Amino acid sequence: MIEFELPDGIKNLKKMLNGLAGGIMRKWARWADDNEHQRVDEWTNLMWNAMKGMGTSMFGASGKEKKPGEQKEGEPKKIGTRNIQLAVTVEELGWGDAGLYLAMPSPGLGGAAVAAAGTPEQRERFLKRFSEGKPKWGAMAITEPGCGSDSAAITTTAVRDGDSWIINGEKIFVTAGKGAAEDSEGLVVVWATVDKKAGRAGIKSFIVDHHTPGMKVTKLEHKLGIRASDTAAIIFEDCRVPFSNILGDPEVKAGFKGVMATFDATRPMVAGNALGIARASLEEVQRLLKEAGVEMRYGVAANNLTAREKDVMMMEAQLKASRLLTWKASWMADAGIHNNMEASACKAKTGKAITWITQKAVELMGPLGYSRKLLLEKWMRDGKINDIFEGTGQINTLIVARRILDYGRDELK
């Protein structure tokens, strides 16, 4: 039997998070947009304490839970709820404010990579910190000035030197990079090549602890949206990390596939967050129309709908379609089913849908939508990033296309 019901536990969490998002996130949303890169201490401390109380398992990184592959043989296959819970969580926080969500102290994408690809020892060593002490951030450093989506072209190097790796290179567009590297006792996961001749097989990821000598934040970007979030440029200059900080298998072989697999877990979460922003826009439009006495007539023959009804209903349908694809990809991850194609499909679809939905919301409200009186124009700016980061819409479409055609990179560039 197919079921679309969320478990009670997740429903309760959603309700609780919605209260938090509607209260404190919305209260600070405009201020944080106007004051780029400035931390909202009330939000930071509140989220940090809440996360510590609940355990960071909320963000899939307690380091304790078994991954599907680690289940004992003969043990009945269990479908978990970690990914679907996370998708619901990030939707509520995106609904509150996407910038503050990205700026909150959390293991972030770096922590997610450790949770997904780290050894049990690494998970214990690097993830425990996110449930104790002062607020901390985790970050993932992939993009370089000369490569974005083409992450196999990475030029940052990691050279083995006895019991250490020495990292050299420049990384840009690191979400929460300053929080992770300098403002807290966090960590940055850095992608680097251990053997340039080996191409993508030589790409590995390394965990670099906060304040490691040789790691320096050089710049914070000014952006269209998600301004509460710090997007950092980081330089690594003879940055030495212990040998055991390499994520996954140190051998040069199929390593790239390993690091790329992280995206199968994170892309549905980016989509999930986008759903929250799109929903906020839709609900605001619905609220304003209701106030103006305009009722949506569900059930009317399509040829009798007004242009406005058609727009609002299609916003709603697009949002639902995106959410179903996102939840499907998340559910597959929970069931231990390979979801590479579905993770990219939901991300590409939702990126496109949120761009359309949030722009439509501004358009439908006319000058009011374009003004700063409401948050609609901000949500349009915040929303667009979801069509770009964690793989642009085009890259994710390419991944889906290769999957359905059973093509490699030589057949479909």
Add this chain to the structure above:
Amino acid sequence: MNARKTWGIKAFETAELKLDNLEIPAENRLGGEAGCDFKRFAALCWAAQTAMAAGVGRASFEYARGYAKERVAFGEPIAHRQAIAFMLAEMCWEVDATRLLSWEAAWELDVKKPDAFKEAYLAKLYGDQQVVWITDCGLQILGGHGYIREHPVELWLRNGRGFAAFEGMAIV
């Protein structure tokens, strides 16, 4: 009663029916004294039609995918080009999205969720739009060969175009 010629779904006869002071027994009333829940009936139809739209779209997607891998132009299969491959990728996830919307609406109707009527309606609006887009892409990928009747993609476009026109009456 006159059978009407249609653009698509020709196997399914569409006729004009005239009722001129027709008397029928009272017990023929659908649902008896209580009558039938027409809103629920409409919602069930919408969920089913959305599923059909997913099926028509899927047929066209699968056919176009197979064709694009075989059809050679400029020395390689046309599926090697992003202009074709990206269309196929989007067709694929839109078939999936349409299917999931129909399943969710059907499930809501099964467990009698209060929002089932609205969900089924939104699913159908979405499916109506997508099936036309998907089957049009399917035809486009085959180009001139898709326009002639040797391949089924033109039939699926004609059939797909029908969904938005089914149930033209206002029911609320």
